[in-house]
Amino acid sequence: xxALIGLPIILPLLGAAASIALGAHRPLQRLISIGVLATLxxxxxxxxxxxxxxxxxxxxxxxxxxxxxxxxxADRLSVVLLLTAxxxxxxVLVYAVGQGSFDQPGSEARHVGFHPLYLILTAGVxxxxxxxxxxxxFVAFEVMLMASYALxxxxxxxxxVRSGMTYVVISLIASTLFLAALAYVYAATGxxxxxxxHDKIAALPAGLRSSLAVLLIxxxxxxxxxxxxxxxxxxxxxxxxxxxxxxxxxxxxKIGVYTMIRTQTVMFTPATRPGTLLLVVAxxxxxxxxxxAVAQNEIKRLLSFHIVSQIGYMVMGLGLFTVAGVAGAIIxxxxxxxxxxxxxxxxxxxxxxxxxxxxxRLGGLARTEPLLAVLFLLPALSLAGIPPLSGFxxxxxxxxxxxxxxxxxxxxVSLVVSLLTLYSMTKIWAGAFWGTRSEGASDLPPAKGTTxxxxxxxxxxxxxSVTVAIAVFAGPLHELSxxxxxxxxxxxxxxxAVLGR
Amino acid sequence: xxxxxxxxxxxxxxxxLAMVLSAYMLFAGHNQPxxxxxxxxxxxxxxxxxxxxxDLRDVIGVVRFKPWTPLAVGLALxxxxxxxxxxxxxxxxxxxxxxxxVWGIGAVKVxxxxxxxxxxxCIVVGLVLMILEAFADEIEPADxxxxxxxxx
Amino acid sequence: xxxxxxxVAGVLSSCGTYLLLGRQLSRVxxxxxxxxxxxxxxxxxxxxxxxxxxxxxxxxxxFADPLPHAFVLTSIVISFGVISxxxxxxxxxxxxxxxxEVEDDVEDRRVATHxxxxxx
Numbered sequence: 001x002x003a004l005i006g007l008p009i010i011l012p013l014l015g016a017a018a019s020i021a022l023g024a025h026r027p028l029q030r031l032i033s034i035g036v037l038a039t040l041x042x043x044x045x046x047x048x049x050x051x052x053x054x055x056x057x058x059x060x061x062x063x064x065x066x067x068x069x070x071x072x073x074a075d076r077l078s079v080v081l082l083l084t085a086x087x088x089x090x091x092v093l094v095y096a097v098g099q100g101s102f103d104q105p106g107s108e109a110r111h112v113g114f115h116p117l118y119l120i121l122t123a124g125v126x127x128x129x130x131x132x133x134x135x136x137x138f139v140a141f142e143v144m145l146m147a148s149y150a151l152x153x154x155x156x157x158x159x160x161v162r163s164g165m166t167y168v169v170i171s172l173i174a175s176t177l178f179l180a181a182l183a184y185v186y187a188a189t190g191x192x193x194x195x196x197x198h199d200k201i202a203a204l205p206a207g208l209r210s211s212l213a214v215l216l217i218x219x220x221x222x223x224x225x226x227x228x229x230x231x232x233x234x235x236x237x238x239x240x241x242x243x244x245x246x247x248x249x250x251x252x253x254k255i256g257v258y259t260m261i262r263t264q265t266v267m268f269t270p271a272t273r274p275g276t277l278l279l280v281v282a283x284x285x286x287x288x289x290x291x292x293a294v295a296q297n298e299i300k301r302l303l304s305f306h307i308v309s310q311i312g313y314m315v316m317g318l319g320l321f322t323v324a325g326v327a328g329a330i331i332x333x334x335x336x337x338x339x340x341x342x343x344x345x346x347x348x349x350x351x352x353x354x355x356x357x358x359x360x361r362l363g364g365l366a367r368t369e370p371l372l373a374v375l376f377l378l379p380a381l382s383l384a385g386i387p388p389l390s391g392f393x394x395x396x397x398x399x400x401x402x403x404x405x406x407x408x409x410x411x412x413v414s415l416v417v418s419l420l421t422l423y424s425m426t427k428i429w430a431g432a433f434w435g436t437r438s439e440g441a442s443d444l445p446p447a448k449g450t451t452x453x454x455x456x457x458x459x460x461x462x463x464x465s466v467t468v469a470i471a472v473f474a475g476p477l478h479e480l481s482x483x484x485x486x487x488x489x490x491x492x493x494x495x496x497a498v499l500g501r
Numbered sequence: 502x503x504x505x506x507x508x509x510x511x512x513x514x515x516x517x518l519a520m521v522l523s524a525y526m527l528f529a530g531h532n533q534p535x536x537x538x539x540x541x542x543x544x545x546x547x548x549x550x551x552x553x554x555x556d557l558r559d560v561i562g563v564v565r566f567k568p569w570t571p572l573a574v575g576l577a578l579x580x581x582x583x584x585x586x587x588x589x590x591x592x593x594x595x596x597x598x599x600x601x602x603v604w605g606i607g608a609v610k611v612x613x614x615x616x617x618x619x620x621x622x623c624i625v626v627g628l629v630l631m632i633l634e635a636f637a638d639e640i641e642p643a644d645x646x647x648x649x650x651x652x653x
Numbered sequence: 654x655x656x657x658x659x660x661v662a663g664v665l666s667s668c669g670t671y672l673l674l675g676r677q678l679s680r681v682x683x684x685x686x687x688x689x690x691x692x693x694x695x696x697x698x699x700x701x702x703x704x705x706x707x708x709x710x711x712x713x714x715x716f717a718d719p720l721p722h723a724f725v726l727t728s729i730v731i732s733f734g735v736i737s738x739x740x741x742x743x744x745x746x747x748x749x750x751x752x753x754e755v756e757d758d759v760e761d762r763r764v765a766t767h768x769x770x771x772x773x
Contacts, residue, residue, distance in 0.1 A: 135724055135727075138728075139727060139731070142731045142735070145735075146731075146734060146735065146738070149735075149738055149742075150738070153742060153745075156745050156749070157749075158749040158750060161742060161745050161746045161749055161750075162746065162750075162755070164742060165678065165742055165743070165746060165755060166755070168735075168738070168739055168742060169673070169681060169685065169739075172685050172735060172739070173673070173685075173688070175731075175735075176685075176688045176689060176692050179692040179693075179695075179696060179724075179728055180692050180695055182696065182699075182724065183692065183695040183696045183698070183699040183721075184695075184699070186696075186699040186700075186720070186721060186724075187698065187699035187700075190718075192720075295764055296764060297764065301764075
């Protein structure tokens with residue numbers, strides 16, 4: 001049954017092959033993608049239950065033993081996030097199929113490549129979560145990024161090419177730095193297996209150790225868009241078609257956060273973790289992100305700046321390096337993936353119905369689209385951390401952990417940023433849902449009530465209900481992430497499972 | 502566009518040799534320098550030469566299929582070898598080897614790694630074809646006024 | 654020998670960084686390629702002293718470490734794909750905009766100028 005762990009990597013690749021071969025038959029392509037993602041969601045749920053019950057499971061690819069071979073490791077952290085990612089990918093896929101009925105550049109219906117690329121992206125995401133060694137993490141990132149480059153520029157409009165260029169170059173620089181970090185790690189220790197590195201890095205001189213830690217933070221910080229490495233994100237994400245932006249916004253930055261959590265905890269011993277640095281970065285990320293968001297006048301761009309701001313909370317949880325802190329970061333990441341994706345999906349429906357995402361030209365949607373208003377309000381309030389929604393659960397856990405650790409400054413910053421988040425969400429609410437349509441909006445096409453929008457709305461509704469479910473099952477989730485965090489803060493069980501000691 | 506006779510005949514000669522070399526590298530790759538990627542690159546370079554010699558239609562005429570067909574076949578082969586070993590109960594990407602006695606050639610050792618390499622080879626060839634197609638698509642309807650457009 | 658390689662890596666990465674800072678896409682692509690080569694050399698160096706063949710004879714002490722070579726091969730494969738994509742993108746950009754420069758973010762500039770005029 002352990003073989004199930006490799007399935008989320010192999011199955012999407014096979015699906016992509018089939019999808020390429022069936023290029024001319026769109027319905028069959030859709031069937032394959034939906035089938036693959038549904039299967040993976042189900043098997044990953046099973047894996048989660050098994051891993052939570054039996055402990056960390058490791059598979060050695062090709063039968064080569066751990067420090068030499070490639071390990072796939074399923075621990076609670078990776079499987080929880082993988083499950084969340086797959087649920088999100090599934091919902092967005094359905095949304096994209098619904099959106100396909102509209103004739104947009106880059107939309108699913110216009111490009112043969114959409115489904116294969118989406119499946120390859122899925123494979124890359126799964127690989128990034130499951131791999132147990134640093135070099136394969138690099139490979140996973142590249143698989144994921146290659147698919148994302150192509151998805152981001154599908155259609156080839158001028159603004160897509162411009163922002164795609166920024167994104168590709170920035171990602172490439174991060175990848176190059178990652179390779180350099182790998183070279184240094186390998187030269188210093190002679191291994192790239194993360195479990196094996198834990199002991200070997202501990203034996204290195206202090207200066208070398210911290211430079212490796214900081215280099216890795218920079219690499220994953222670019223991917224996660226932390227301060228001061230975030231500037232590429234609000235520039236490149238909003239130009240893609242909504243479904244793709246939603247996946248990128250929800251998932252790709254969070255994978256950066258995941259790898260940061262993974263590498264900083266598993267590879268480094270407690271005494272050598274750069275806690276203070278991460279807390280300072282976390283505070284700066286929150287503030288700069290939310291101030292950027294407040295200044296924006298367009299839904300997707302406003303939300304893009306929020307991604308940056310919210311990354312700060314996750315880094316804050318990690319920076320505390322306590323079980324409660326890391327547990328808070330995990331809950332917050334799960335919540336963010338779902339909430340941020342659903343907000344982008346709602347923003348996409350608004351653009352689809354009103355023909356624009358500019359707040360100045362929107363208005364009165366609360367009366368004409370009450371369902372949409374509810375779908376926006378729930379995740380928006382959740383993002384701001386209003387009880388009893390999922391954001392509150394995450395923020396409460398983080399603030400609690402921060403107070404325990406006497407990190408009062410960063411806790412204070414996080415609370416102020418919450419208020420500003422609420423303010424910027426009100427800005428969207430007041431601009432798009434209240435009031436009347438502004439002048440100049442009359443030439444826009446009237447709201448369309450096609451099956452396409454129905455599919456899009458139901459996919460979004462499903463995702464929003466998952467976020468509500470997180471709030472309802474906050475207790476079990478908190479316990480699960482505390483168990484996950486305990487395995488990270490003291491990674492002995494992880495190391496034992498991978499190295500088979 | 503003017504075609505050079507010397508270039509044309511050289512490419513014609515080199516193309517077949519390069520294809521044979523790429524096939525050799527694909528199969529030698531298990532124990533010697535070579536492998537799917539290197540073999541694929543040699544084949545890709547040969548195809549690119551063919552592209553330089555004529556145009557995209559020439560290349561498509563040589564390979565006789567759509568660029569994404571080898572991509573799909575390659576991906577299926579490479580992913581298939583790993584899921585096959587999972588299905589038979591061992592670790593993903595586990596190795597298997599079997600020797601066949603082929604009449605007239607002798608013992609031929611076939612490994613799962615060769616199948617995987619063949620997949621990689623197909624992916625690289627498919628990728629090269631797709632790149633050529635992407636670039637050639639826009640070159641074909643050449644606007645005479647555009648600066649820097651057709652300079653070959 | 655190793656020192657020479659380190660110097661080569663250093664020169665390549667500084668040239669690459671310089672090219673990356675320009676606004677011309679073709680230079681950016683070349684810069685990315687150079688940085689990639691620099692890092693690949695770094696990876697080869699991480700395997701220890703150069704000059705020894707991988708897998709020759711029976712004594713493992715005489716081998717070069719094969720793992721960095723596998724890393725380098727993988728990274729070359731990846732940069733092959735990425736750079737060809739980047740070239741295609743640069744070409745497309747040239748087609749769409751007619752020049753070879755990285756464009757500014759229009760919306761960003763709009764927000765920036767808007768801020769000077771006061772609130773909405």
